[in-house]
Amino acid sequence: MARFRVFLVLGMILQCCGPSAQADTPPLNLNPTALRATLQQSYRDQGVKAMLATVRSGGQDIISLAQGESMTGVEASLDQCVRIGGVSQTYMGTLLMLLVERGDLKLDDKISKWLPELLRSQDITVEMLMQSTSGYKDYIKNEVFLKALLREPFARFTRDELISFAVQAGELDFEPGTQSHYAHTNLVVLGKLLEKATGKSMAQLYRELLLDPLRLERTGYSSTAALPEPVLHAFGDDREIYEEVTYWDPSWAADSGPLYAPIGEVARWARVHGRGELLTAESQARLIARPAVAPTHGAYYACGFVVSNGWYFFNPNFNGYLGTCAYHPGLDVTIVVYATNNPTTTSATNPAFQTAKELSAQIAPQQPLAP
Numbered sequence: 001m002a003r004f005r006v007f008l009v010l011g012m013i014l015q016c017c018g019p020s021a022q023a024d025t026p027p028l029n030l031n032p033t034a035l036r037a038t039l040q041q042s043y044r045d046q047g048v049k050a051m052l053a054t055v056r057s058g059g060q061d062i063i064s065l066a067q068g069e070s071m072t073g074v075e076a077s078l079d080q081c082v083r084i085g086g087v088s089q090t091y092m093g094t095l096l097m098l099l100v101e102r103g104d105l106k107l108d109d110k111i112s113k114w115l116p117e118l119l120r121s122q123d124i125t126v127e128m129l130m131q132s133t134s135g136y137k138d139y140i141k142n143e144v145f146l147k148a149l150l151r152e153p154f155a156r157f158t159r160d161e162l163i164s165f166a167v168q169a170g171e172l173d174f175e176p177g178t179q180s181h182y183a184h185t186n187l188v189v190l191g192k193l194l195e196k197a198t199g200k201s202m203a204q205l206y207r208e209l210l211l212d213p214l215r216l217e218r219t220g221y222s223s224t225a226a227l228p229e230p231v232l233h234a235f236g237d238d239r240e241i242y243e244e245v246t247y248w249d250p251s252w253a254a255d256s257g258p259l260y261a262p263i264g265e266v267a268r269w270a271r272v273h274g275r276g277e278l279l280t281a282e283s284q285a286r287l288i289a290r291p292a293v294a295p296t297h298g299a300y301y302a303c304g305f306v307v308s309n310g311w312y313f314f315n316p317n318f319n320g321y322l323g324t325c326a327y328h329p330g331l332d333v334t335i336v337v338y339a340t341n342n343p344t345t346t347s348a349t350n351p352a353f354q355t356a357k358e359l360s361a362q363i364a365p366q367q368p369l370a371p
Contacts, residue, residue: 028057028331028363035063035359042358043067046351048322048339050076050232052263055359056334059271064264068340070233071244080232081218081260082338083250085318087325088259089187089304090273091210096130096194096303097283098209105197107286111189114196118189119167123176129190130303131180131291135172138183139165145252150239153248154225159192162254180294180301184256191255202255214272219261225249227260234320235341242343245320257318266325267336274312274327274334288312311360311369315353324356326369335359335369 035055043051050068054061066076100107105126112121120135128134139145142165148155166185173181191202198205203221211219220228225247236245250258261269271277276284287303294300299308306313313326323338337352337359345351353370360369 026366028333029365030055030057030062030363032063035362036065038358038362039063039065039355040067042351042355046339046354047342047345048351049235049342049345051337051339051352051355052076052078052080052082052232053337053355053359054078054263054267054334055363056267056271058332059268059334070231070340074233076232077230078264079262080230081227081262082232082323083222083227083234083257083260083318083321084266084325084338085253085257085316085321085323087266087314087316087323088255088257090312090314090325091206091259091269091304092187092190092255093130093287093302093304094273094278095205095209096126096190097279097287099194099198099205101280101283105194111193114193115189118163119170120172120176125177126190126193127303128176129186129193132182132186132301133177133180133291133293134183134186134189135174135176135179136183136185136189137166137169137171137173138185139163139188140184142166142168149252153239153245156249156251157254158251159188159254162188162252163192178293180291182301184253187256188254202258206259210278213278214269216261216265216269219259219265219269221258222260223251223254223258231260232321232338232340235343236320237341237343242341248319250319253318257316263336263338267334270312270325270327270334270336271332274329308370310367313356313369315350315356317350322350322352324350324352324369326356326360328360328364328367331364331367333360333363335363 052066054064066078068076070076107127109126111124124134139162145165206221233246290300311326311328315324326335335356337355339352357369
């Protein structure tokens with residue numbers, strides 16, 4: 001039976017990651033030849049169709065490598081765009097904090113201020129949405145939604161339709177602010193709220209506050225199936241057959257994964273995000289803070305990303321794109337890997353994440369991405 005690969009299982013991520021390591025670390029192992037060998041071996045071991053990867057230290061490229069084929073007879077290349085999936089949420093977290101800084105809203109505002117019609121809106125804050133502590137059910141787990149998506153993957157969904165799948169039972173998974181449990185619904189609600197609060201579309205907000213100031217010229221917001229060329233083509237077997245899924249409509253994810261980019265620009269962003277270059281120190285501290293209801297030790301979900309062992313990362317599995325974007329502010333190391341499926345890809349885990357873990361263990365053995 002084919003695995004439905006389009007959603008993120010953050011619970012698995014949090015279980016696999018141990019407690020944070022201490023700051024004292026030996027010199028980094030950043031030999032380009034050795035890292036290239038690791039990437040080549042991992043590409044063979046993972047059995048993927050294509051793999052794009054980059055490792056950077058202090059913002060400088062150490063190794064960037066494209067392996068495999070985008071399509072039959074078309075080589076993968078580093079200038080090809082990918083749908084970055086849940087890594088988009090790191091951009092959204094910073095965007096939210098910028099809007100807070102300029103006074104458009106507050107993190108402790110109740111969402112009823114803008115969305116009074118939503119279930120329990122008077123009990124849920126803006127910050128609860130970003131930290132996934134609102135209690136909203138994940139519409140991805142709604143069987144009616146899943147059947148509709150797989151029956152017609154080119155169909156478009158509106159935010160309101162997605163939210164309706166999450167709230168139709170008229171109850172939350174848990175009381176607001178009492179647990180931390182990832183749900184795509186939170187990001188969809190937050191996207192709708194930010195548009196109401198600012199009077200601008202999310203595409204405009206990303207462009208004006210993040211992409212243009214950072215000159216991320218090939219990073220874009222896509223609410224349609226269209227992607228700019230060149231693009232790394234993606235494949236999957238979610239419908240029991242191996243097929244191209246590059247142009248499946250991404251509206252099912254809405255604000256939980258709307259961005260596309262070449263991996264070089266993703267790596268540039270990861271460092272800006274991890275260093276808090278766009279935010280005040282206070283805002284950056286709030287962005288990376290452990291939610292009060294999260295476990296007191298080990299990995300946790302912050303504002304749009306996982307924090308574990310000193311790394312800030314996300315490893316999406318989105319419409320055939322298998323990715324990992326990781327940055328360690330103490331080491332000032334960035335690792336970005338994206339891969340696509342072969343018919344024989346059988347790994348139960350994200351092959352890009354496996355590769356990123358191998359790279360991190362080689363670079364900093366005492367502070368690997370997931371010990």
